[in-house]
Every structure is written in structure tokens, then in C-alpha cells.
Amino acid sequence: MRNLDLKHIFNIVLISFLILFFISIFIIDGYPHNNDILYIFKISSFEGNYKFINGLYGPGFTYYTLLFSDSLILFTIIICLLTTLSSFLLSMLLKKITLLTSSKEKNVIYLLSLIFHLIIILSAGFNPSENIFLILFYNGILTFILGYYLTNNTYVYGIGIFFLSISILFRQHGILALFILYIYFLLYEIYYLKRSIISNYKKYFWIGLISILPFIISLIHLILIDSLRMWQTSWRLHMIFFVDVWGDWRDIKYLIEEEKILEFKLSKVSVSHIWLVFKDFSINALKIVYPFILSFIICFILSKKKITLFALVLFLVFIFLVLPGFHKGYFPLVLLCFISVILTFKELTDKKISFYIIFILLFGHLFYLTEKYLENFNNYYKLNADIKKNIIPYISKNKLKFNNIFSDDLNFYSNKIDGNISEICNWGGWYMMHPNSKDYHPRQAILGKKNEFCDVKLILTKDELFAKEYIKKNNINLKFKSDYYYILTVN
Numbered sequence: 001m002r003n004l005d006l007k008h009i010f011n012i013v014l015i016s017f018l019i020l021f022f023i024s025i026f027i028i029d030g031y032p033h034n035n036d037i038l039y040i041f042k043i044s045s046f047e048g049n050y051k052f053i054n055g056l057y058g059p060g061f062t063y064y065t066l067l068f069s070d071s072l073i074l075f076t077i078i079i080c081l082l083t084t085l086s087s088f089l090l091s092m093l094l095k096k097i098t099l100l101t102s103s104k105e106k107n108v109i110y111l112l113s114l115i116f117h118l119i120i121i122l123s124a125g126f127n128p129s130e131n132i133f134l135i136l137f138y139n140g141i142l143t144f145i146l147g148y149y150l151t152n153n154t155y156v157y158g159i160g161i162f163f164l165s166i167s168i169l170f171r172q173h174g175i176l177a178l179f180i181l182y183i184y185f186l187l188y189e190i191y192y193l194k195r196s197i198i199s200n201y202k203k204y205f206w207i208g209l210i211s212i213l214p215f216i217i218s219l220i221h222l223i224l225i226d227s228l229r230m231w232q233t234s235w236r237l238h239m240i241f242f243v244d245v246w247g248d249w250r251d252i253k254y255l256i257e258e259e260k261i262l263e264f265k266l267s268k269v270s271v272s273h274i275w276l277v278f279k280d281f282s283i284n285a286l287k288i289v290y291p292f293i294l295s296f297i298i299c300f301i302l303s304k305k306k307i308t309l310f311a312l313v314l315f316l317v318f319i320f321l322v323l324p325g326f327h328k329g330y331f332p333l334v335l336l337c338f339i340s341v342i343l344t345f346k347e348l349t350d351k352k353i354s355f356y357i358i359f360i361l362l363f364g365h366l367f368y369l370t371e372k373y374l375e376n377f378n379n380y381y382k383l384n385a386d387i388k389k390n391i392i393p394y395i396s397k398n399k400l401k402f403n404n405i406f407s408d409d410l411n412f413y414s415n416k417i418d419g420n421i422s423e424i425c426n427w428g429g430w431y432m433m434h435p436n437s438k439d440y441h442p443r444q445a446i447l448g449k450k451n452e453f454c455d456v457k458l459i460l461t462k463d464e465l466f467a468k469e470y471i472k473k474n475n476i477n478l479k480f481k482s483d484y485y486y487i488l489t490v491n
Helices: 006-027 033-045 049-052 060-068 071-095 104-123 128-150 154-165 173-192 196-226 232-245 249-257 271-303 305-321 323-329 334-343 344-349 351-399 429-433 442-446 464-471
Strands: 404-408 457-460 476-481 486-490
Touching: 006 071, 006 104, 033 049, 033 060, 033 071, 033 128, 033 429, 060 128, 071 104, 071 128, 104 128, 104 334, 104 344, 104 351, 104 464, 128 154, 128 173, 154 173, 154 249, 173 305, 173 334, 232 323, 249 429, 249 442, 271 305, 271 323, 271 344, 271 351, 271 442, 305 323, 323 404, 334 344, 334 404, 344 351, 344 457, 351 476, 404 442, 457 464, 464 486
Parallel strands: 404 457
Antiparallel strands: 457 486, 476 486
């Protein structure tokens, strides 16, 4: 890297990546990962306080739909704009950080920052319910660092705090991630920068208070309108320890009622079973996050900076607390590793072997995420092509809307169908715990029984056995078979 200026390469790669990222979204018509976002927007469309009852996600989505809309296209556009903003902020931040650094040091900073940036952007992939939280959180951190440490501009870092405070309304573990990041901020100020906590306690207090103020207001609001429900804990605990007895997820409605999931407590699980599950989750988590753990350790060995060790401890604590959902939960605290690596840029410049090891570790994780992204893109492209070519013409010809369709596949999506996609019928998943769905029974809806939720006239399934089971019903016929779906009509 002696004669190479990575600043220009950084900008070229970043712009090229964004162009390819947006093109990939455009090619597949903004195809989202539907598993959660459809239920989220369905809930936000309800009347009264029902629109705020969501035991898995925060109220941010409902506030968003009230201010804007529940259009997935608009939602995707906003995520793309925020992604572009994060790239711009990072470029500005690095320009200021490297102002007085040598060429070698500048190259190290730009290269490692680029890898971290791409990791963060690709981590959520096509999942809008994860993307909106992560990208708001990321923009918040970048803006705060830019305003607080590099420009000393209250308005700029105030905007950063605003982004952070808004982000935690979209994800339950967001408040935990923000709390741990705030602890790191205090440790960085007191132990690394040697700033007096007594002289600055008012500033630290107000930064902490303002960052959680929207969360507190939303919590008060939910309590006042009797919309505070927390079924995430009981739901996830039961799934973690007893998923083997769940059987067919199509019958999750009956499972919720029979197993009394909402009343489940950890005390009902034996210690030995808890240990086995914990061990399995820990091993699986290590397989994913080990590049960051090793990067923390290498940076600490090189720099001997205690702040890096503090960051590693906080990172591990966070992973432990979100262990059941670590595959989605580790993304925000990757920022701690990002900061730790940048703080060690001088040592990494001098110790090339250590630099190459960290580079290989991080690039390997980036390659892993890229593979996942391309795999999802390929699958969504083929599904989308099949739907547009074979299914949409039939739906349009028969003037069917989303509420006339029952999809056995949560990945079924199209922006070419009339109506709101959140009105599509399916098996329900965690949405079945919402009080509005207490009278919704999917198997009855499939058979065409009148209900207030949908008017099923078309069934889409990839499952051949499921298709054969329902073809035997008197009022259900196989219309045709597309590349991926069996299309059944309900008379």
C-alpha cells in the first residue's frame, strides 16, 4: 500500500457499491424479506389502540405509517436514502480523521472503514424490518462522532442523537444496544480522553436523557392507551427450548392456545436443558462473530488500550443478552469493533502482519454476507420473474386483490397486485398472538369460510403435499403449476 492512495479507491468502490445495491433492489421490484414487515404493517393499519399492539417490534413502524404511509416502495426508498446518507457521512468523517495522518495510515483507515461499512450495509440484506433500525442507528453514530468529536457542533451531534433516539423505536433490542453504546461513550470520555465526569456530568446526563426521550414518551403513550404488550420473551423462550414440539408451523394458532405460550416462564425449564441450548447458541454465535472478537483482541494486544478491552467486554455482554436472536442482534454493536480498529490505526500501520490478519478476518465476514445477499437476490429474482410471468396475468384477468389470496409462502410478493400487500392471508406466525387475530383460523379461511380478515379465492403454495391435501376438498381445484407455485382456486 506504499504508493497507493486508497482515498480515491474508497470513493469509487463506495459509489459503485451503492449503484449496484440500488440496481439490485430495482431489478427485483424492491422485493422485501416479508416474514415480519407484512405483519408489522398489517398491525399498523388497524383501528384504535390495536395499531400499537406489537409484542415483537417497537411502535416506530406505526408512528411512521401515521406520518407517511405503509407503502413498501416508499419504505424501501427511505432506506436507500438513509444508506446513501451513511456513505456520505462516513466519507466526511474519514476526511477529517485523516487530515493529519501519513499516507500509509490513511490507507489503513480507509480500507478497514470501507470493509466495516459494507458489512453494516449488507448485514440486514433485503429485510426492511431490520434495515430501518440498523441504518438509523448507524447514521446516528456517524453524525454524533462527526459533530461531537470532529467539528464540535452541537446541532450536528444533536441530529445524531435524534437518529439514535428514533432508531430504538423500531427494534426491541435497540434500547439495549443504545444503553451499551452509551456506557462505552462514558468510558471513552473518562478513561481514554481523561475528561472529568464531575465537570461534564450535566452534558453526559442530557445526552443520555435526550437519546431515550422518544422511547420514554412512546412507553408512556402505550401505557396510557393500554397498548403495551410484551410477548417477545415468552414466545422466544418457548421457541428456543421447545421448538421440537412445535411441529407444523402452519398450526401455530393451535399451538399458541394449547401450549399456553404467552404464560410460559423460564422456571419451567430444567437447568440441564438450559445449559445444552445455551451451549448450542453460543457455538453458533461464535461461528458468526469470531472475526470481530479476534479483531478486538489483536487491537488490544497491539495498543494496550483499556478502552478496547472495555469495548470487547460490552460486545460480549450484548451478544450474551441477545443470544437467541444473535444472527439479527449483533449488527449494531459491530460499531464498537469498528471504533476499536480505527483507534488502533497507528499500530496496525506499523505491524503489517496484524493488519493483514484483521483484514482477512473482516473481509471473510464481508464475503460471507455478500454470498448471502447474492443468494437472496438470485432467489428473489427468480421468484419475482415467475410471479410476473405466470401468476400476475391470471390475478389481473380475474381482478383479484391481495385479500383474495392465501399464500403458503411468506416470500410471495408483487407490486403489480391491487390492494395493500399487508391484507394478504397466510399462516400468521407471531402475528397470531395479536388480539385482533383471536378469531382468525387459517385453515378455515383457506376453505373459503367467510371471515373479517380475507376472502380467499386463490391459494399459492410451493408445497406439493399441501397442494395435494387441499385439492381433495370439494371446493378447491388445481388451476395450474408455475415454476415455483401450485395455484389453487377456491370456489
